[in-house]
Amino acid sequence: MTKRKKVKIESYKKVFDGAVFEIYRAKGVFPSGKTGEFEYAKRAPYVGVFAFDKNKKLLLTNEYRPKLGKVIWRIPIGSIEENETPKNAAQRELREETNFRAGKMRLFMKNTRSETFVYNAYLYVANDLKVDPLSFDDGEDIVIIPTPLKKAYEMAVEGGILSDFISLGIIRLYSQIQKKGFENFFKKNGA
Numbered sequence: 114m115t116k117r118k119k120v121k122i123e124s125y126k127k128v129f130d131g132a133v134f135e136i137y138r139a140k141g142v143f144p145s146g147k148t149g150e151f152e153y154a155k156r157a158p159y160v161g162v163f164a165f166d167k168n169k170k171l172l173l174t175n176e177y178r179p180k181l182g183k184v185i186w187r188i189p190i191g192s193i194e195e196n197e198t199p200k201n202a203a204q205r206e207l208r209e210e211t212n213f214r215a216g217k218m219r220l221f222m223k224n225t226r227s228e229t230f231v232y233n234a235y236l237y238v239a240n241d242l243k244v245d246p247l248s249f250d251d252g253e254d255i256v257i258i259p260t261p262l263k264k265a266y267e268m269a270v271e272g273g274i275l276s277d278f279i280s281l282g283i284i285r286l287y288s289q290i291q292k293k294g295f296e297n298f299f300k301k302n303g304a
Contacts, residue, residue: 118144122151133157156232160203161190161279163286164215164239169295170259171283172211177254186274199235207239208247211257216241217299222282236282240299262287 122141129136138152164172174187189210193202200218208214218239225233260268266287267273269280290298 120144120151125151125153128152153229153231156230158193158199158233158235159191160193160199160206160235160237161188161282162203162207162215162218162237162239163188163221163282164207164211164213164242165262166242166259168259169262171262171265172213173258173260173265174210175256175258181275186268187276188279190279193233199233200237203235203237203239205247208245210253210255211242212244212246213242214245215239216243222285224278234278236278238286238299262290 120141120143123139125137125139127135128138133156135155136152137155138150141149141151143149166172172189174189175184176187177184189203189206191202191206191209193199194205197205200220203218204215207218215237218237220235221238222236223234225231262283265274265283269283269287274280274283
């Protein structure tokens with residue numbers, strides 16, 4: 114097997130520091146001797162929660178997003194605060210956006226990076242919900258819509274949910290629950 118020559122990349126330097134994103138850039142030299150620039154974006158870590166009510170319905174959020182200028186479908190989701198674990202952030206976001214605390218919650222899915230986009234995103238599954246509200250963040254306009262998982266799956270497949278990460282999570286979740294059954298999925302997986 115022929116050994117491939119690699120691109121030599123200098124150290125990455127931060128060239129932009131925003132509230133949500135940081136951009137890093139480095140110069141590199143290709144095996145041919147040509148030079149180029151490489152960059153990647155880093156996003157603040159965040160969590161989302163697939164929470165199921167006592168009727169086995171997924172709590173989708175229907176919320177107005179000012180930057181998009183429209184109402185979109187999501188799940189309880191938000192940033193991880195400094196010195197907060199992903200699981201604690203998931204519980205906080207669930208309480209803020211649905212007024213429920215999960216009695217049982219476990220990590221379902223994690224995504225960390227692509228070639229040019231670095232981030233930690235955690236999706237949790239939760240059930241055994243109890244009323245335990247925290248106040249909404251300023252500017253949040255959220256309506257909770259308990260939705261059958263099959264309907265959420267159809268929305269994800271048909272593009273009704275804008276976030277690809279949430280859609281992928283719903284598709285995986287639906288597939289696993291279809292295979293194992295709702296009760297067995299939650300019994301065997303700790304949520």
